[in-house]
Amino acid sequence: MTYDNVFKKWPAQHPERIQLYSLGTPNGQKVSIALEEMALPYEVHRIEIMKDDQFTDEFIAINPNSKIPAIIDPNGPNNEPFAVFESGAILMYLAEKSGKFLPTDPAARSECLQWLFFQMGGIGPMFGQFGHFHTFAKEKVPYAIERYRNEARRLLTVLDKQLSEKSFLIGDAYSIADMATFPWVGTLDWAYKAAESLQLHQDFPNVMTWYERCRQRPAAVRGLAVTQLTTN
Template identity: 45%
Template sequence: MIILHGGPTPNARKIAIALLEMELPWRLEPVDILAGDQLTPAFLALNPNNKTPVIVDEDGPGGGEFILWETGATLLYLAERTGKFTPADPAARAICWQWLMFQVSGIGPMFGQEAHFTHYAADRHEYSIQRYSREVDRLMRVLDGRLAVAEWLAGDTYTIADMATLPYLRRQLIDNAGSFPNVERWATAMLARPAVAKGMTVGVARAETIEGGFTGFTGFTEEHRSILWGNRQHNR
């Protein structure tokens, strides 16, 4: 059994998609990051970096319990464990890893910063909003260009690179419908997969407003900001 510690976040959902696609036995251990669950001693014992998700593989290498965090490493571990969703050919496998790292190093951090300054920061800072909004648009254009010449991010084969990327794009596809047709074609094909559709619903999300475009979670408070980015997050 693999225990996935996480909630309704893009990072947890990409691991859930992989677990479902690979047909591994698993269960979700909910972590409410807005309540500060990730700052508790119990969670810090799993991940001293206080970020979700974390997996605990009860039948890890050598037969013992194995704890792993960082989603790029987790996806590679699961793919290696099952022999699924990474190409066998070395060159094709490297291309898969390339697009996986593109998500981990680019899409994840940049989309997160754009969401923070656009929707969650207490004060509007126009330079930051423009900086990250333009970078998100550039990364979307990179994805759209790739998917104009390839069915999936790694080429002809659906892989962990696709699983890693889709959960971050939901708001962009809502707010920019029609702007990235190749990404939309790919996203539609992904969501037609039962494991992807189910994985995208993992965790109990707070209510959010999306009419006329995503505008953030309702009920977001200064305490939430303290937990995620302020004194609760950074206290020694």
């Protein structure tokens, strides 16, 4: 498949590199962090979701669901350009391409994917709903705020227990499960301003220690800044 119209709308200065279409949301940050950690050459294009970039025909060609992030790998399977959408699927694709941050041992691999899917199915959707009703909704709905606050705290409790005796989600090794999850913990504070409401530092010390451990990795620092720095 060719992506000529995509490249016309978002010209590639380095077409030999992976092309990342993203924004500085938790889902977008996962992928730029992974690209930095895996040392895969890439070029980033800022998708302005407030201007409906994600609903253009060009973006739909790489993500039919009109959500960031998405990538085009110019050297995909069979050395053909290949688009990938859904942040969890992108992380798996990049981990398999680079041979990094996804264990090859079957049991460890399964454990990593379980925690990755825990983020995709639980952390992301529920934290997102909490943030919407707690911070962004024009009308305050106490039932919705309380419902999603309780669910966010329940999920944080699961994380805190998992991290009580581990440096990272699956043990001593940093993985794509950590990359997927820690930006969502950060957004509870910097985007939703909900650290006090959720009692993050008081009730979830293991989560917050792990969050700082992940956030301060040099590749994470670079990845978190990517879509704020680009002008494309």
